[in-house]
């Protein structure tokens with residue numbers, strides 16, 4: 001098995017050599033074994049293994065650089081991992097913005113760069129994070145944050161509601177169309193079915209999250225990009241990735257440095273929106289690389305726990 005990290009951009013052109021990867025089935029099984037072994041550890045020991053070699057986030061935003069949410073640090077990592085990808089956007093649409101950490105990072109990190117419009121919107125429902133008011137009041141910046149949704153909107157900012165997507169599309173069109181679509185929603189669950197349902201279970205509106213995102217992808221200008229959080233590895237994820245990315249010339253996966261060894265959550269980057277359709281082999285290769293890396297993380301955890309058991 002190839003376990004080296006290979007977070008490369010994948011285009012439509014492939015090596016003729018077919019690579020073998022850990023299967024999703026293997027990775028899910030390794031995840032279960034890891035949880036079983038880890039259930040014997042107390043919280044402190046668990047964390048020391050889970051975070052081994054990973055980047056530590058400040059516990060509260062006040063201890064860090066003062067972003068409104070830890071989302072700011074996530075955006076920072078994406079930006080630092082792939083500065084060219086985030087370089088030339090004029091219109092950014094972030095429809096699942098939560099507290100607005102990504103917008104805040106943009107306003108701070110790109111305040112002296114070319115002018116940009118950052119359209120943010122989020123779900124105004126009980127239990128969901130909503131944008132923090134202070135974002136727009138931070139020091140002057142060339143990044144103008146536009147709050148597209150307030151509690152007054154009947155669609156409540158739910159992208160599964162066609163009224164919401166129509167509004168966001170119209171707003172983006174008026175700004176010249178979307179150059180970068182960011183979708184940072186969907187928490188990884190150890191329950192595989194929940195991960196699947198997050199994308200495919202229809203909401204009250206009769207629309208599922210996958211269809212809602214596909215609809216927003218249609219607003220991305222030709223040649224432009226998207227960054228989407230993916231809730232791990234589950235049966236069906238290859239098809240999801242293919243369907244989301246088939247009309248992009250290049251795709252790439254990033255597991256953030258702050259994401260623990262036990263979490264298979266990752267970010268999908270896609271650039272160069274075009275009419276041409278990529279082969280579904282590309283999504284297979286991408287998921288193969290994510291699977292190999294996650295399998296390595298699980299096996300590493302298992303090995304450490306077993307060695308501790310022997311030494312104890």
Ligand SMILES: C[S@@+](CC[C@H](N)C(=O)[O-])C[C@H]1O[C@@H](n2cnc3c(N)ncnc32)[C@H](O)[C@@H]1O
Pocket residue numbers: 069070071072095096097098099100101102103121122123128129130157158159160184185186209
């Ligand atoms: C992980 S949080 C985003 C964090 C954000 N990037 C930040 O920096 O604070 C995910 C957000 O997506 C929102 N969300 C989930 N489903 C949604 C939907 N159908 N429509 C709009 N927003 C949604 C959630 O309410 C939540 O606020």
